[in-house]
Amino acid sequence: MRWIPDDIAMFNKSSEYVDTAVVPLLPVAFGEGMKESAAMTDFASILTSQLERQLQGRILLIPGHTYLKSKPEEAVSQLEKWEAELLDRQFKHVFYVTCDYDWKQREGELKGTVLWLPSLPLEQMNEASKVSVMEDQVRQLMNLFIQKWREEE
Amino acid sequence: MSKNRVSRRQFLNYTLMGVGGFMAAGMMMPMVRFAVDPVLKAGAEGDFIATKVKVADITNEPQRVDFNFDQKDAWYESEVTGTAWVYKNENGEIIALSPVCKHLGCTVDWNADKKNPNMFFCPCHYGLYEKDGTNVPGTPPLAPLDVYPHQEKDGILYLGKAQPRGGA
Numbered sequence: 001m002r003w004i005p006d007d008i009a010m011f012n013k014s015s016e017y018v019d020t021a022v023v024p025l026l027p028v029a030f031g032e033g034m035k036e037s038a039a040m041t042d043f044a045s046i047l048t049s050q051l052e053r054q055l056q057g058r059i060l061l062i063p064g065h066t067y068l069k070s071k072p073e074e075a076v077s078q079l080e081k082w083e084a085e086l087l088d089r090q091f092k093h094v095f096y097v098t099c100d101y102d103w104k105q106r107e108g109e110l111k112g113t114v115l116w117l118p119s120l121p122l123e124q125m126n127e128a129s130k131v132s133v134m135e136d137q138v139r140q141l142m143n144l145f146i147q148k149w150r151e152e153e
Numbered sequence: 154m155s156k157n158r159v160s161r162r163q164f165l166n167y168t169l170m171g172v173g174g175f176m177a178a179g180m181m182m183p184m185v186r187f188a189v190d191p192v193l194k195a196g197a198e199g200d201f202i203a204t205k206v207k208v209a210d211i212t213n214e215p216q217r218v219d220f221n222f223d224q225k226d227a228w229y230e231s232e233v234t235g236t237a238w239v240y241k242n243e244n245g246e247i248i249a250l251s252p253v254c255k256h257l258g259c260t261v262d263w264n265a266d267k268k269n270p271n272m273f274f275c276p277c278h279y280g281l282y283e284k285d286g287t288n289v290p291g292t293p294p295l296a297p298l299d300v301y302p303h304q305e306k307d308g309i310l311y312l313g314k315a316q317p318r319g320g321a
Contacts, residue, residue, distance in 0.1 A: 010257070014257060017256075017257055017277075017278055017293075018257075053260065054259065054260045055259050055260075055276065055277055056257065056258050056259055057254060057256055057257025057258050057259040057275075057277040057278065058257070058259065058277035058278065131234070142276070146276050
């Protein structure tokens, strides 16, 4: 379910089925890493929105968590607060989807699962290969989700 | 001199009638067209969308068929990809099922769960559907999968808007 009123209404009606929160982690950098951070942000956003279409009955897609790439400490401490709030509510699983590798190294500080995927240069692909590449990535990501859910049972 | 001379009065009568007739027809034709148009439209293609699949290539095994259409939603206009599971049943009829789980809208997959072969499986809450789309009692979904109306034109499969089938 997405962060839109219609979906939230559905979420409130059937919240016992929605036990997973997905937070895209979207870096913002200025200066040198600007383009790279834009690519990461774009890729993670598309990926999570496609993933939501596949698994919408069990996941709530939280609006992306944007942070300054130059202030990693602040980003982590803020995310910890978000995480505490989400786990306090009904969510049993919190997944972070990101293309920024720094998060993988900081996974230990978080209770949720960091799923890192490299951002691919979509802007250089034609329409058809873009779609099929995205589909592959979404399928991989989906399997990780399903695996995690199974582990829990 | 011919026997039937056309008098000036007759000549004017004929010409005026002819011109008047054309003018009346010019006015009436669009009106009639407008009146008849909705009737014609209902019988025509409607909202059927062409897929890339040939009807001859459809087998007994459900296959994933994607099709693109434009969707306008307030200020977003986007090309949306729809998906259908298409196969031929024992009687050779084409069945096109919607992949949207009737529980909470996840996407179901054919033959994805090893424990439940030859069924549609929803990974979110383990909902199951038979091959014909009927929901398996005891799993979360309460209704069978929606069905797409289909048409064949020039050997290509066309799909309409998915229709619910009601609870089972």
